[in-house]
Amino acid sequence: MPAIGTKDALTEFRENLRAAPKRILETAFRTGLPTTDRSRSTFVFGNVFLHLHSVRTHRWSLRWLTTAGLGIATLAAFLITLVTGVLLMFYYKPYPEVAYQSIKDIHFVVPTGRFIRNLHRWAANVMVVTVILHMARVFYTAAYRRPREYNWLIGIALLVVTLALSFTGYLLPWDQLAYWAITIGANIAQSPREVTDALGITEWFDPGGLQRLLLLGSDTVGEEALIRFYLLHVMLLPLVLAALLAVHFWRVRKDGGLARPDDADDILARERREETYPVFTEQPQKTYHLAAIVRGRTPAVGRGPENTVPSMPHLFYAEFGVLMLTVAVCLLLSLLWDAPLKELANPNVPENPAKAPWYFLGLQEMVSFSAFMGGIGVPTIVLIGLGLIPYLDREAEGTGRWFGGPGGWPLVRLSLLFGFAAALGVEAFAIRFGWLREWFPNIHQLAITVFNPGTVLTALYAAFSIWAMKRHNSTRAGALALFTCFLCGFTVLTVIGTYFRGPNWEFFWSPADWPGH
Amino acid sequence: MTTQVSPKRSRLDPEPMPRRDWLGLGALWAMAVSFLFATVGMMRLPKAAVLPSPSKKFRVALPETLAAGEPFVPPGRSVALFRDEEGVYAISTVCTHLGCIVKPAADGFECPCHGSRFAPDGEVRKGPAPKPLAWLKVSVSGSLVTIDEGTTVPQGTKVA
Numbered sequence A: 001m002p003a004i005g006t007k008d009a010l011t012e013f014r015e016n017l018r019a020a021p022k023r024i025l026e027t028a029f030r031t032g033l034p035t036t037d038r039s040r041s042t043f044v045f046g047n048v049f050l051h052l053h054s055v056r057t058h059r060w061s062l063r064w065l066t067t068a069g070l071g072i073a074t075l076a077a078f079l080i081t082l083v084t085g086v087l088l089m090f091y092y093k094p095y096p097e098v099a100y101q102s103i104k105d106i107h108f109v110v111p112t113g114r115f116i117r118n119l120h121r122w123a124a125n126v127m128v129v130t131v132i133l134h135m136a137r138v139f140y141t142a143a144y145r146r147p148r149e150y151n152w153l154i155g156i157a158l159l160v161v162t163l164a165l166s167f168t169g170y171l172l173p174w175d176q177l178a179y180w181a182i183t184i185g186a187n188i189a190q191s192p193r194e195v196t197d198a199l200g201i202t203e204w205f206d207p208g209g210l211q212r213l214l215l216l217g218s219d220t221v222g223e224e225a226l227i228r229f230y231l232l233h234v235m236l237l238p239l240v241l242a243a244l245l246a247v248h249f250w251r252v253r254k255d256g257g258l259a260r261p262d263d264a265d266d267i268l269a270r271e272r273r274e275e276t277y278p279v280f281t282e283q284p285q286k287t288y289h290l291a292a293i294v295r296g297r298t299p300a301v302g303r304g305p306e307n308t309v310p311s312m313p314h315l316f317y318a319e320f321g322v323l324m325l326t327v328a329v330c331l332l333l334s335l336l337w338d339a340p341l342k343e344l345a346n347p348n349v350p351e352n353p354a355k356a357p358w359y360f361l362g363l364q365e366m367v368s369f370s371a372f373m374g375g376i377g378v379p380t381i382v383l384i385g386l387g388l389i390p391y392l393d394r395e396a397e398g399t400g401r402w403f404g405g406p407g408g409w410p411l412v413r414l415s416l417l418f419g420f421a422a423a424l425g426v427e428a429f430a431i432r433f434g435w436l437r438e439w440f441p442n443i444h445q446l447a448i449t450v451f452n453p454g455t456v457l458t459a460l461y462a463a464f465s466i467w468a469m470k471r472h473n474s475t476r477a478g479a480l481a482l483f484t485c486f487l488c489g490f491t492v493l494t495v496i497g498t499y500f501r502g503p504n505w506e507f508f509w510s511p512a513d514w515p516g517h
Numbered sequence B: 001m002t003t004q005v006s007p008k009r010s011r012l013d014p015e016p017m018p019r020r021d022w023l024g025l026g027a028l029w030a031m032a033v034s035f036l037f038a039t040v041g042m043m044r045l046p047k048a049a050v051l052p053s054p055s056k057k058f059r060v061a062l063p064e065t066l067a068a069g070e071p072f073v074p075p076g077r078s079v080a081l082f083r084d085e086e087g088v089y090a091i092s093t094v095c096t097h098l099g100c101i102v103k104p105a106a107d108g109f110e111c112p113c114h115g116s117r118f119a120p121d122g123e124v125r126k127g128p129a130p131k132p133l134a135w136l137k138v139s140v141s142g143s144l145v146t147i148d149e150g151t152t153v154p155q156g157t158k159v160a
């Protein structure tokens, strides 16, 4: 018998049942609506995803000019490829010929299939563009410096994985374009043989052959290669990317938020006309005592939170805005242009010209002089050079400022000029007069491997940046020159490869001049 | 209970490593080594031991009217066959640059991918190809020619 004055179990059960939805919400979110500074903070650090952000964000980070939203745009594009990619997996079958048919089905039969495929393709392209722009933004604002060196390295890894994702995805439709791009790609992996053959040691030491074998799982591009690329594309690389992203974001936070100039507070004070934003509307609930026992520089210590605002809503709304904008751009592109699908792969007749996706055409242009140097040598040098930037330039001047540091914008302008002129000059020379093999048919292959337009351009750029470093007596000036030249070279080679190369990889002023088309 | 008094050591002598630290280090290294072996073991799997590639030999009949130096490309194969006074020979049409299929042309072969040109005997004339086109092993029995795409022979090897 229940004691008098207490509810019986049945009543209690009924009340609990009625209150359950509300309680589920309460236990999930713990806080009420984020209306006060306190609940805004708990909103952030009580959520496993949001707490990658700190609770408060410096105003400097929220300026449009600080990031242009490019990191978030890259993330947004990645999320779009994730969602649309999973949808495509419902129908895609990774087996030669069947793969082609399944893509055809997706394109022509599956409801919304074409649209989802377009979105996947376009988001992948947008991601490549934004990741390069994001890297350029970080570089030009000198945001890679202490304590952010390591995050720059993580960024380089992200760049490589992003490109690898695009490349592996390119094979999956098993059409002519895919087949020949992969054949070329796999043989680039094998191209260390260009050197080992020339030295006559391939029989004992064949890293090229091993790389190709691991990539293709066979000595021809066939079903084994397709399943490997599929595995990489839908499983391995996305997992690696996600893991790296987690580290990347965590680091942004742990490195003290985004890089900003020392006088950021003064600049903000000058810029802002209206009265200072009310910082804490009540006593802060989060204490910084922990910070005292954490090693390293913690930005919140001794700096004061004057110029920070709660991440919820300020930062999140900005991020959400960038996400929506990226989605809108991808939607628009997908509505306007369909993803391409050529004929079924034919191992006997190469596509002519056989072109890789646009962001690899700069590489293809270099490869058309030397497979090893263009496909492996120069890219490796470039990646190592990019990765070392924060370790070679350890100056402090200009951090957080566009084109900050000695030399500044005038040096960047000069580097643009030199970078474009050198790339165009070397290319024009090679196109007009040919290269060593045409002049000396019996020349040793190693001579071409070492001395070709790709390596000449690299050497010119290196020399120019050393000159800039001396001239301004600053490592940052050297870095500014080198990075700008790299962007110029990438642009020139990519544009030539995309628009000015036709059948047999010959130079044409316009596709209208291509023979037999 | 008495505790053992250790023999007197100079203050300058280094602390001997306590046994527990030593065991701990050993365990750590053992773990590192086993992880290394596990990784190497995992790498063994993707490196195929048996290649699932079809037989590289095939047999064709040359057209009766094939003129000296004129190429004959069997349908679906990447080999060009020739016959002249000295005999029959086969040149692979797989470009030595990056593996596109070259086309026989008036003065040799041309590659559509990066513009390599080869002489009629396969020597590189132009472009990025690092090596001459491969000559393949052929054997003749009556009117039939057997080509082994998997075996290369020295340039100039012709079979009567």
Ligand code: HEM
Residues within 6 Å of the ligand: A067, A069, A070, A071, A072, A074, A075, A078, A131, A134, A135, A138, A143, A144, A148, A151, A152, A153, A154, A155, A156, A158, A159, A162, A245, A248, A252, A257, A258, A259
């Ligand atoms: C999948 C690719 C990538 C994603 C999704 C990504 C995302 C982000 C995001 C969201 C931020 C916060 C600030 C911002 O939006 O700019 C950031 C900062 C940063 N990223 Fe990336 N990133 C990627 C690749 C890269 C690359 C290629 C580099 C350079 C090589 C890089 C280096 C950095 C550095 C150093 C910061 C800190 C910048 C600062 O403190 O101002 N990231 N990244």
Ligand code: FES
Residues within 6 Å of the ligand: B095, B096, B097, B098, B099, B100, B111, B112, B113, B114, B115, B116, B127, B128, B129
């Ligand atoms: S594959 Fe023949 S020239 Fe590149």
